[in-house]
Amino acid sequence: xxxxxxxxxxxxxGRHQEIAETTGDPIADPGLPVHQPRPTDVxxxxxxxAERQIATLFGLSSLMAILFxxxxxxxxxxxxxxxxxxxxASNVALGLTLGLALLFIGIGVIQWSRKLMTDTEIVExxxxxxxxxxxxxxTIAALTTGANDSGIARRPLIRNSLLGAMxxxxxxxxxxxxxxxxxxxxxxxKTVWREGMRVVNDVSGTPIKPEWVRVGxxxxxxxxxxxxxxxxxxxxxxxxxxxxxxxKAAIIVVRMQPDDITPIAERENxxxxxxxxxxxxxxxxxxxxxxxxxxxHHLLCPxxxxxxxxxxxxxxxxxxxxxxxxxxxxxxxxxGYLIATSDFEEPVGPSFWERG
Amino acid sequence: xxxxxxxxxxxxxxxxxxxxxxxLALLVTGGFYTLLSPAQAEDSASRTDDVAKGRELFLVGCSxxxxxxGEGVDSQAxxxxxxxxxxxxxxxxxxxxxxxxMPMAAPAAQAPVKKIVYSEEEIGQLAAFVASLxxxxxxxxxxxxxxxxxxxDEREEAIVRGGEFFRTNCTACHNFAGSGGALxxxxxxxxxxGVDPVHIYEALVTGPQQMPVFSDEVxxxxxxxDIIAYLQSLEEQPAYGGNAMGSFGPVSEGMFAWLVGxxxxxGFAIWIASHTARSTKKGIHP
Numbered sequence: 001x002x003x004x005x006x007x008x009x010x011x012x013x014g015r016h017q018e019i020a021e022t023t024g025d026p027i028a029d030p031g032l033p034v035h036q037p038r039p040t041d042v043x044x045x046x047x048x049x050a051e052r053q054i055a056t057l058f059g060l061s062s063l064m065a066i067l068f069x070x071x072x073x074x075x076x077x078x079x080x081x082x083x084x085x086x087x088x089a090s091n092v093a094l095g096l097t098l099g100l101a102l103l104f105i106g107i108g109v110i111q112w113s114r115k116l117m118t119d120t121e122i123v124e125x126x127x128x129x130x131x132x133x134x135x136x137x138x139t140i141a142a143l144t145t146g147a148n149d150s151g152i153a154r155r156p157l158i159r160n161s162l163l164g165a166m167x168x169x170x171x172x173x174x175x176x177x178x179x180x181x182x183x184x185x186x187x188x189x190k191t192v193w194r195e196g197m198r199v200v201n202d203v204s205g206t207p208i209k210p211e212w213v214r215v216g217x218x219x220x221x222x223x224x225x226x227x228x229x230x231x232x233x234x235x236x237x238x239x240x241x242x243x244x245x246x247x248k249a250a251i252i253v254v255r256m257q258p259d260d261i262t263p264i265a266e267r268e269n270x271x272x273x274x275x276x277x278x279x280x281x282x283x284x285x286x287x288x289x290x291x292x293x294x295x296x297h298h299l300l301c302p303x304x305x306x307x308x309x310x311x312x313x314x315x316x317x318x319x320x321x322x323x324x325x326x327x328x329x330x331x332x333x334x335x336g337y338l339i340a341t342s343d344f345e346e347p348v349g350p351s352f353w354e355r356g
Numbered sequence: 357x358x359x360x361x362x363x364x365x366x367x368x369x370x371x372x373x374x375x376x377x378x379x380l381a382l383l384v385t386g387g388f389y390t391l392l393s394p395a396q397a398e399d400s401a402s403r404t405d406d407v408a409k410g411r412e413l414f415l416v417g418c419s420x421x422x423x424x425x426g427e428g429v430d431s432q433a434x435x436x437x438x439x440x441x442x443x444x445x446x447x448x449x450x451x452x453x454x455x456x457x458m459p460m461a462a463p464a465a466q467a468p469v470k471k472i473v474y475s476e477e478e479i480g481q482l483a484a485f486v487a488s489l490x491x492x493x494x495x496x497x498x499x500x501x502x503x504x505x506x507x508x509d510e511r512e513e514a515i516v517r518g519g520e521f522f523r524t525n526c527t528a529c530h531n532f533a534g535s536g537g538a539l540x541x542x543x544x545x546x547x548x549x550g551v552d553p554v555h556i557y558e559a560l561v562t563g564p565q566q567m568p569v570f571s572d573e574v575x576x577x578x579x580x581x582d583i584i585a586y587l588q589s590l591e592e593q594p595a596y597g598g599n600a601m602g603s604f605g606p607v608s609e610g611m612f613a614w615l616v617g618x619x620x621x622x623g624f625a626i627w628i629a630s631h632t633a634r635s636t637k638k639g640i641h642p
Contacts, residue, residue, distance in 0.1 A: 039633055088596035110627075204521075216569045291539075296566070
């Protein structure tokens with residue numbers, strides 16, 4: 001600020017001389033503009049009006065908070081809720097009142113700062129970030145004193161046992177979280193499908209005969225053991241275990257014109273007259289998929305648009321999935337119902353590192 | 357009066373009385389028989405009639421794509437121009453024509469629902485003709501598809517069961533609330549809200565366009581009816597959480613958040629940063 005230079009235009013002549021004389025900042029600091037007061041700064045009536053306005057906003061907010069409480073008790077919820085405009089009255093009223101209560105506080109606060117709080121411009125200079133030398137020395141001295149007083153360097157027994165105690169604190173965490181393990185073993189490679197397991201319609205458990213399945217049909221199917229374990233000499237899988245196994249074993253059964261299907265050599269007998277079965281788990285991240293276009297034979301995953309061609313061995317034809325959809329080999333039993341001839345030959349669901 | 361009675365009794369005794377009574381009796385019997393019994397004969401006559409009339413309608417309205425005998429028109433380059441209708445059954449006709457999907461206005465990825473072109477009678481005749489081409493699913497009876505036929509005390513159970521079937525078989529394409537969804541290449545799964553129960557049933561058994569078939573042997577008629585009952589219960593339910601925005605999930609809700617939510621936040625930010633009114637009067641406060 002010491003070497004103030006007059007702006008070039010202020011003094012029409014003698015420009016060259018001024019430049020010659022200039023030392024320091026060649027462009028003048030224009031300084032702060034002249035402060036313009038607001039109407040509320042100069043007019044007491046405007047000030048009063050603004051004050052009332054802001055108080056009204058805060059008052060409205062309180063009113064909304066009270067209305068929230070009223071609405072909470074006034075409207076019925078549950079199996080027969082009060083309805084307004086086809087929407088649940090309770091939710092609509094609670095949301096509106098709470099939202100408006102917050103909004104009115106926000107508007108009031110901003111109006112307050114804009115209209116009444118002082119708004120004169122101020123300049124605040126920057127400070128160096130580095131602490132002063134005195135502060136730094138003091139801090140180091142305090143740390144050294146602390147280390148000497150505790151004697152941590154002189155008493156290795158205490159130091160080491162403390163480190164040991166801290167390490168031992170990890171044990172409770174390991175014990176408490178151990179049910180994240182053990183290692184999965186072969187559960188990622190196996191499902192409950194096996195030779196002779198009947199294919200049944202999901203939800204109803206109806207076994208399926210090939211002649212009931214039309215060309216273009218889709219069946220969301222499951223192994224029969226979730227509905228009736230007796231024919232397999234086992235208990236019906238139920239409860240939590242059923243939920244776990246059902247996710248992995250879910251299949252879709254589809255029927256196409258046999259001429260449209262192009263099986264690879266070892267899968268030529270995996271279908272029954274154009275009826276094929278595939279896992280419903282997308283090989284990308286495992287979304288369940290049954291979005292099948294019967295005319296194009298494409299199966300689409302709604303999560304990330306992976307597309308599989310079920311007429312071509314479940315090959316990926318679009319999207320991020322890296323592996324073909326696992327196919328379940330089918331046959332027909334003595335009574336004419338669809339059965340699996342083995343488990344899936346590869347893990348179902350998303351790929352994982354150990355698969356390579 | 358006396359004269360009349362005399363004449364009647366005279367006639368009764370006439371030698372024609374016997375044959376006349378016989379003739380009357382025959383006429384009455386014959387009349388009743390025509391009224392009550394030979395419905396079959398007349399039915400089959402009218403059915404043949406329907407097939408003939410349906411064929412006429414078909415030749416005018418449908419044959420340019422589906423061929424003169426419903427055998428389909430195969431374009432070498434792009435597959436079926438119009439698919440074969442042999443074996444699609446009356447249900448397919450009632451669904452496609454009864455919802456206005458057919459006849460299509462122009463070749464497209466999918467036939468959209470539009471104004472119905474044919475009268476109910478004409479749709480019946482077309483259905484009769486197409487059904488005569490080969491065996492296929494018939495137009496279902498009301499007790500197969502109409503949730504109204506479920507006894508009142510079993511309805512709730514039926515709706516719960518229908519919900520399970522719906523979530524297993526339908527939501528992949530038609531969305532959790534039955535409001536439909538997009539498919540690739542301009543195709544889409546239409547909304548199920550407000551669709552006639554009979555058309556839902558027919559779509560399930562015939563598998564129109566990209567939709568798979570759900571045959572009656574695997575997904576039984578009463579299970580289909582339960583699905584329809586569940587869909588109707590969805591329609592009757594109020595949107596408990598507030599405006600459902602078409603139940604399209606993250607699409608419409610995200611659009612609302614971006615446009616209205618963030619839009620109004622930007623509005624507030626502009627308002628906060630905008631200049632307040634200034635006075636040219638000299639300030640009282642410094």
